[in-house]
Amino acid sequence: MTDPVSNRLPSTPPGLSGFTYVRPLGAGGFADVFLFEQNLPRRPVAVKVLLEDVVDENVLRMFNAEADVMARLSAHPSIITIHEASVSADGRPYLVMEHCPTSFTHRYRREEIPVAEVLQLGVKIGSALETAHRAGLLHRDIKPSNILVTAFGSPVLSDFGIATAVEARPDTEEVFAMSVPWSAPEIVDERVSGSIAAEVWSLGATVYSLLAGRSPFERPGRGQNTRDQLKARIRKAVYTPIGRPDVPAELDAVLARALSRDPSARHPSAAAFAHDLQMIQHRMGVPHTPLEVAVDEWAAAGAAVDFGDDRPRGPVRPAVAYESARPERRRATPLRRPDEGTILAGAQPASGLRRSTAIALIAGASVLVALAGAATTFFLLGGAN
Numbered sequence: 248m249t250d251p252v253s254n255r256l257p258s259t260p261p262g263l264s265g266f267t268y269v270r271p272l273g274a275g276g277f278a279d280v281f282l283f284e285q286n287l288p289r290r291p292v293a294v295k296v297l298l299e300d301v302v303d304e305n306v307l308r309m310f311n312a313e314a315d316v317m318a319r320l321s322a323h324p325s326i327i328t329i330h331e332a333s334v335s336a337d338g339r340p341y342l343v344m345e346h347c348p349t350s351f352t353h354r355y356r357r358e359e360i361p362v363a364e365v366l367q368l369g370v371k372i373g374s375a376l377e378t379a380h381r382a383g384l385l386h387r388d389i390k391p392s393n394i395l396v397t398a399f400g401s402p403v404l405s406d407f408g409i410a411t412a413v414e415a416r417p418d419t420e421e422v423f424a425m426s427v428p429w430s431a432p433e434i435v436d437e438r439v440s441g442s443i444a445a446e447v448w449s450l451g452a453t454v455y456s457l458l459a460g461r462s463p464f465e466r467p468g469r470g471q472n473t474r475d476q477l478k479a480r481i482r483k484a485v486y487t488p489i490g491r492p493d494v495p496a497e498l499d500a501v502l503a504r505a506l507s508r509d510p511s512a513r514h515p516s517a518a519a520f521a522h523d524l525q526m527i528q529h530r531m532g533v534p535h536t537p538l539e540v541a542v543d544e545w546a547a548a549g550a551a552v553d554f555g556d557d558r559p560r561g562p563v564r565p566a567v568a569y570e571s572a573r574p575e576r577r578r579a580t581p582l583r584r585p586d587e588g589t590i591l592a593g594a595q596p597a598s599g600l601r602r603s604t605a606i607a608l609i610a611g612a613s614v615l616v617a618l619a620g621a622a623t624t625f626f627l628l629g630g631a632n
Contacts, residue, residue, distance in 0.1 A: 256274070257271040257273075257274045257279045257281070258274075258279050258296070258298055258299070260279075260281045260283075260294075260296070261281075261294070261296055261335035261336070261337060261339055261341060262335065262336055262337075263283065263294065263335060263341070265285065265286050265287065266283040266284065266285055266286065266292070266294070266343075267283060267284045267286065268281060268282075268283055269281070269282040269283060269284055269291070270282050272293060276301075277297060277298060277301050277306055277309075278295050278296055278297050278298060278310075279295075279296050279298065280293055280294065280295050280296075281293070281294045281296065282294075282346065283343075285330075285343070290346075291346040292330060292343050292344065292345070292346050293343075293344045293345065293346045293347070294341055294342070294343050294344075295341060295342040295344065296335065296339050296340075296341040297310055297339050297340045297341070298339075299337070299338070299339055302339070302340070307340065310340050310342075312407070313342070313406075313407045314329065314332040314342055316379075316384055316407040317329040317342070317344075317407050318332075319382060319384075320375075320378065320379055320382065320384070320407075321345075323374075323375055323378050323539070323541065324371075324401065324403075324539055325371040325372060325374055325375040325401070325402065325403050325404060325539065326375045326378075326379075326403055326404050326405075327344055327345050327347065327395060327403045327404065327405040328344065328345040329342060329343070329344050329345075330343040330344065330345070331343045344405075345397065345403075346398070347395035347396055347397050347398070347403065347405070348396065348397075348398060349395070349396045350391075350392060350394060350395045350396060351391040351392065351394045351395075351396070351402075351457060352391060352392040354391075355391055355456055355457045355460055356460055356461070359460065359491070360457050360458070362458065362491075362493055362494055362495075362498070362531070363528075363531070363533040363534075365454060365457045365458050366498075366524050366527060366528050366531075366533065366536070367402075367528075367534075367536045368394065368402045368454070368457065369450070369454045369520075369521065369524045370521045370524050370525055370528075370536040370537075370538060371401070371402055371536060371539070372389075372394060372402060372404055372450060372453075373450060373517045373518065373520050373521030373524070373538070374517075374518075374521060374538050374539040374540050375403075375404045376389070376404070376446055376450060376517035377516060377517040377518040377521070377538075377540045378539075378540050378541045380443055380446070380516070380517060381540070381541065382541075384407075385441045385442070385443070385446060386404065386407060386446060387440075387441045387445075387446075388406060388426055388449075389404075389429060389446060389449035389450050389453055390426045390428070390429040390449065390452075390453055390456075391453055391456055391457060393405050393406045394453070427474055427477050427478060427481070428452070428456075428462035428463075428464065428465065428477055429448075429449045429452040429453055429456070429462060430445075430448075430449065430481065431444070431445040431448035431449065431481075431510070432481050432482050432484055432508055433445060433510060435478045435481050435482060436482065442510065443515075443516060443517070444510035444511070444513050445510070446517060447505050447513045447514050447516070447517060447520055448505060448506060448510075448513060450505065450517060450520060451501075451502050451504075451505025451506050451513075451520065452505075452506060454502060454505075454524075455489065455502050455506070458489050458491060458494055458498075459489045459490070459491070462477075463486070463487070463502075463506060464477055464480035464481050464487075465477070466480075482508075483508070484506060484507065484508035486499075486502070486503040486506055489502075495527060495530070495531065497526075497527050497530065498524075498527050501520070501523045501524065501527065504523075505520055518538060518540060521538055522538065524536075525538065
């Protein structure tokens with residue numbers, strides 16, 4: 248899978264109960280993203296919907312994994328929050344996510360982002376990656392466009408659509424997913440489909456891009472940055488300094504290590520890379536960004552994500568038996584004769600019994616009426632005296 252660039256119009260938005268469609272947000276190779284307003288609680292949300300004509304077992308498996316991975320990790324402050332996942336009325340799977348108004352997709356090409364802001368972002372996203380890795384998961388597509396900015400201005404990592412387990416099972420087929428400008432040499436050569444070392448490379452390449460205004464191995468000029476040309480430069484991995492006067496030499500050194508051709512020469516973890524960025528913050532005298540990494544007990548608390556699950560999953564229906572709170576329909580009072588036992592509810596008494604009972608009730612009522620009339624006459628005449 249490559250970095251998809253879509254020139255098509257967005258598909259028709261799905262009809263979702265409890266949500267009101269607002270407008271499209273973007274179109275990709277496998278899914279479209281729409282802005283909806285959730286009715287209760289009322290808030291804007293981003294809804295990612297798979298395209299109807301690309302839903303096959305492989306894409307559905309990736310979508311299921313994305314929903315499961317994000318559900319496990321979205322409590323992290325630097326990972327986008329997922330609210331729910333289901334299947335729309337027209338059969339398209341969808342994710343309802345936190346709406347982030349902006350991203351770094353094109354910003355780094357339009358403006359010079361301050362070094363302090365990039366360092367803060369690097370530590371935060373490094374924390375998110377370290378948490379994912381400790382949970383046994385790889386992102387495999389770290390790049391500027393997958394770093395969104397929340398309504399409160401915080402960067403969050405998104406799009407776990409091609410995530411996989413850190414330790415892949417030997418019986419699973421490898422899927423080589425890459426966005427070439429930010430992919431490590433071993434990914435470009437398809438020697439491995441993903442690793443922690445490759446994630447460190449991609450994170451370093453992303454931080455480099457945000458500072459330099461281009462990916463690490465792009466060159467100025469037309470016709471210099473074809474896919475094959477980028478791959479050739481990435482294989483050699485010759486580091487070019489960023490060239491900004493406000494970027495300290497120590498930061499270039501940290502990025503050069505992260506972008507080493509040899510995976511073993513890179514930082515051993517995303518946390519180690521983030522720690523080096525913290526040290527540069529300290530030397531520069533800028534605010535220190537905390538390393539927010541979930542403890543191992545939390546990371547291992549959830550069930551493992553099944554990356555082979557391609558079953559369609561729709562709205563959840565309860566399967567547990569429970570006692571109904573609805574009042575039962577009142578049953579008819581069983582009839583009874585002096586010489587017989589109770590007649591079971593629903594059984595029909597003999598017609599003779601019904602007639603005799605009715606006659607007895609009428610006669611009893613007549614006697615009561617007569618007695619009431621006599622008592623009235625008695626009192627009107629002044630009683631016995």
